[in-house]
Amino acid sequence: MISFDYLTHTRGFLTCEKVAQYYKKTDSFLAKLESGKEDMTDWYDISKTISKNEVKDIITLANEIKKNADVLVVVGIGGSYAGSNAIIEALSPYFNTNKTKVIFAGTDLSSEYLIQLASYLKDKDFYINVISKSGNTLEVKLAFDFLYNITKEKYKSDYKKRIIITTDKDKGNLRQLANKENFTSFIIPDKIGGRFSALTPAGLFPVAVSGIDIERLLEGAGFAKKYVPQAVDYAITRHILLTKNRVVEGLTFYEKKLNGFALWTQQLLGESLGKNQSGVLPIINRNTTNLHSIGQFIQDGSKILFETVIKVNSGQDLIINNTSLNNINNIAISAVATAHANGNVPSLIISLDKLNEENLGELIYFYFIATSICGYLQSVNPFDQPGVEEYKRLIKEKMNESN
Ligand code: PA5
Secondary structure, three states, X not given: OEEEEEEEEOOOOOOHHHHHOOHHHHHHHHHHHHHOOOOOOHHHOHHHOOOHHHHHHHHHHHHHHHHHOOEEXXXXXXXXXXXXXXXXXXXXXXXXXXXXXXXXXXXXXXXXHHHHHHHHHOOOOEEEEEEOOOOOOHHHHHHHHHHHHHHHHHHHHXXXXXXXXEEOOOOOHHHHHHHHHOOEEEXXXXXXXXXXXXXXXXXXXXXXXXXXXXXXXXXXXXXXXXXHHHHHHHHHHHHHHHHOOOOEEEEEEOOHHHHHHXXXXXXXXXXXXOEOOEOOEEEEXXXXXXXXXXXXXXXXXXXXXEEEEEEEEEOOOOEEOOEEHHHHHHHHHHHHHHHHHHOOOOEEEEEEEEOOHHHHHHHHHHHHHHHHHHHHHHOOOOOOOHHHHHHHHHHHHHHHHHO
């Protein structure tokens, strides 16, 4: 269960009346989402993100890999990486003893990482899952080419069983390769962009291999339409704060398992909404760690920021010196939000009753809705990313020059 509170720690920045003024505006956008007529919004209808048969196939293959392999290497970047990383980190034990480890590659251009990964894989039984909607992303292509050769060398004629491709149904190099080599493949639906693909096979296959129940995640997301009004409130409050020059959002959490989730929301919000010289810059803010670091800035520095706190209401608790550590963590959350409100820094609080599959599925869906409504309020298209083309063009140009 999720709840969203924009009133307790915002001191007059936000009132029910101010938020309600925007409802009429958002209604027409919601109607478009509901009608299925808005482009790139198939994520809105959870039955379009993944079929029952795909879920079955994913679970069957994941079980086989969990039984046999030491490692699944997931090769992907951006939306083809951040969702599964977020879910796995949030729902796995801190010191995971699973037989099969899920590790990531293709998230940068580090030679050192790939060299060391190759040596780590030498005596391991492994599978590769390359994930790319376009099939054309530089980091992913290079890491996959490298790992593909290693897989071929190690497994000889058996290598085909070791490679799983997740990509577009018809388009791109990876689809061609999957068809040519007859690799097992999963589909990223055409009308779902990378950063909205956490609940498609792109996100769910690595998650299933890590031992998380993907059916419960999907069940949570399937129920999440009931949170549309709260997601609308979140989008509107972000928008009102932006109009008041609060251009930085501290994505704040007090359970470090949520670091990957904060990275995912940072990507979703940042890549969707930083457009046309506007938008809020999302930054990761892990507490209480950062209270001994940028907490000083948040309390007392330039007034450019607001916080969105993800609070987990219950979980494993430890009693130290007759005191509940969870209780102290909750006291810290409330004291910090009050202190920041006193310093003219508003906090929005999203609470989960606990950190489990259903709630995370709901929260992911909540963020999809909120992000698209923010885009609508800002008059930008949340589903494209034209700003990343310039660096890509320059890399290509310089690579051609150096060849
Ligand atoms: O959200 C997005 O569209 C991007 O972050 C992409 O996911 C990222 O660039 C990777 O693209 P691809 O899946 O085509 O390799």
